[in-house]
Amino acid sequence: MEINSIKIPKTQYDIYPLITQRWSPRSFDDKPISEEQLAELFEAASWAASAFNGQPWEYIYAFRGTEAFEMFWDLLKPGNQPWAKNASVLVLSIANRDMGNGGINPWAEHDLGMANAQLLLQAKHRDIYGHMMAGFDRQKAIEILNLSEFQNPVCLIALGYLGAPEKLEEPYRSKEHAPRNRKMVEEFTRELR
């Protein structure tokens, strides 16, 4: 069965296709993402809304085959390493909470999430898929990259073109065939009267 026929959900309402078509794979093709293609994804991210247009997102990235990629890969938790090694690029997304006046921007992580969502949708538009990972050693990332007290490394993103599920070992292969699910709208919303 074609993988996307499992992964693209049937929705109750008529949702914009890029939204339903985005999903988080673990199998990536060998085809590399070019520097220019990646820059396009970052530009899409940059058009996210942010509190007072503070644009608190920062991205540090490494292409597969480089020492920097190996360094990022080493930071990953064991459950992420076996599949993330095939990503074309690993991107660390960082929320910079520096307000510029000594204060902390409490919306930095929110706005980074907005930017990451836009990055992933633009990626899907180009048939590139992303898989977010909070499963990495944040403290070590802060040390190695010499991040400031304001820079919060929130998640690593594995990006690449879609690969065949057969490339993966279990249990990752089965996850590639598992349908996606969500709560019903009524479960997480309520009208206030």
Ligand SMILES: Cc1cc2nc3c(=O)[nH]c(=O)nc-3n(C[C@H](O)[C@H](O)[C@H](O)COP(=O)(O)O)c2cc1C
């Ligand atoms: C902030 C964040 C952290 C995540 N961390 C991991 C992770 O460490 N390992 C993993 O396999 N998936 C991780 N995921 C992926 C989620 O499990 C996935 O998005 C969720 O199951 C929904 O699936 P979908 O993206 O295919 O819709 C993370 C997602 C987000 C947004």
